[in-house]
Amino acid sequence: MTQVHSVILKIDGVTKLHGQFRALNSISLTINRGEIFGLLGPNGAGKSTLLSILAGSSKPCSGIATFDGTQIQPSNQTLRSRIGLVPQDFAFYEDLTAKENLLFFGQLFGLRGTFLTNKVNEILQIIGLDDGKAHQYSKHFSGGMKRRLNLGIALVHSPDVLMLDEPTVGVDPQSRNRIFEAIKTINALGTTVIYTTHYMEEAESLCNRIAILDHGEIIACDTLKNLLALTQTTVKFSIIEDDQSKEEILIRSIPALKPNILPGSYSLTTHTNPTPDIINLLVNEKIQIINLQMDSPNLEKVFLSLTGRHLRD
Numbered sequence: 001m002t003q004v005h006s007v008i009l010k011i012d013g014v015t016k017l018h019g020q021f022r023a024l025n026s027i028s029l030t031i032n033r034g035e036i037f038g039l040l041g042p043n044g045a046g047k048s049t050l051l052s053i054l055a056g057s058s059k060p061c062s063g064i065a066t067f068d069g070t071q072i073q074p075s076n077q078t079l080r081s082r083i084g085l086v087p088q089d090f091a092f093y094e095d096l097t098a099k100e101n102l103l104f105f106g107q108l109f110g111l112r113g114t115f116l117t118n119k120v121n122e123i124l125q126i127i128g129l130d131d132g133k134a135h136q137y138s139k140h141f142s143g144g145m146k147r148r149l150n151l152g153i154a155l156v157h158s159p160d161v162l163m164l165d166e167p168t169v170g171v172d173p174q175s176r177n178r179i180f181e182a183i184k185t186i187n188a189l190g191t192t193v194i195y196t197t198h199y200m201e202e203a204e205s206l207c208n209r210i211a212i213l214d215h216g217e218i219i220a221c222d223t224l225k226n227l228l229a230l231t232q233t234t235v236k237f238s239i240i241e242d243d244q245s246k247e248e249i250l251i252r253s254i255p256a257l258k259p260n261i262l263p264g265s266y267s268l269t270t271h272t273n274p275t276p277d278i279i280n281l282l283v284n285e286k287i288q289i290i291n292l293q294m295d296s297p298n299l300e301k302v303f304l305s306l307t308g309r310h311l312r313d
């Protein structure tokens with residue numbers, strides 16, 4: 001991942017009303033050049049609304065969104081051409097092939113001739129539609145292939161920032177991997193990525209910073225490591241009967257260790273993963289273990305601890 005720390009996108013106090021409904025409530029965020037930034041939230045959280053403001057396709061009711069210090073506005077076509085938006089719905093012509101679609105959208109951005117053809121071929125390769133599939137009508141594509149084409153279209157004009165709105169909904173694992181690989185490739189070439197999802201596993205595996213959005217508000221925004229540290233890890237283990245006389249040593253060494261009802265079984269809950277310390281102690285004291293179970297933190301638990309609700313209902 002490109003490691004440059006300068007702000008490329010900034011939103012400050014952005015509010016968006018749909019009629020009386022407050023879809024975004026005074027959101028402030030900064031996105032750094034070169035990062036893969038995750039926007040995680042349940043259905044209706046306001047993810048697409050926020051992306052549409054960042055992409056310049058809709059205006060905030062109050063607050064300001066800037067790209068490289070310039071205000072993002074629907075009328076600013078030059079600035080909008082530096083952004084590639086992969087919309088939540090398919091946005092291509094089903095009666096054209098994959099290649100024809102890419103050529104068409106490339107022409108819309110003013111690309112022509114060999115430059116356009118080379119660019120289209122490069123993208124077909126990145127999205128894994130470079131074999132015979134490039135010449136198939138996109139209406140015959142699987143859901144995963146359609147998602148990949150949707151992504152390709154957002155890349156044809158070489159944007160500085162790629163924004164993806166739930167790009168893996170309804171895709172098979174192979175297409176999901178292709179999409180992930182394409183995003184990583186594009187990012188490694190210097191493109192900043194904003195990845196919107198309600199799948200916490202995707203945000204965990206792809207993004208280096210994540211904002212959690214709920215009911216139009218950012219309830220947390222940090223690195224994955226720091227977000228996970230908001231919850232705790234519980235480790236449960238049991239030792240063999242012959243070694244149960246060593247309970248005193250265990251408790252003395254790890255005062256927070258709690259004996260469970262079953263003899264020889266213990267649990268420990270901490271903010272950092274205590275498993276290595278527990279295993280070291282058991283090895284050093286030659287205590288034999290029967291089983292060990294770790295309940296690791298994940299973004300689902302972070303969301304639950306912040307909202308009292310599950311991310312996916």
Ligand SMILES: Nc1ncnc2c1ncn2[C@@H]1O[C@H](COP(=O)(O)OP(=O)(O)OP(=O)(O)O)[C@@H](O)[C@H]1O
Nearest residue numbers: 018021023041042043044045046047048049050198
């Ligand atoms: N044009 C609109 N008119 C009225 N309400 C709208 C409009 N667009 C969005 N909303 C409402 O604003 C809220 C946020 O919508 P948005 O589409 O941004 O959420 P989302 O996080 O993208 O959800 P999803 O995961 O379902 O795509 C929702 O409650 C939605 O019903």
Ligand SMILES: [Mg+2]
Nearest residue numbers: 047048049088
């Ligand atoms: Mg949405």
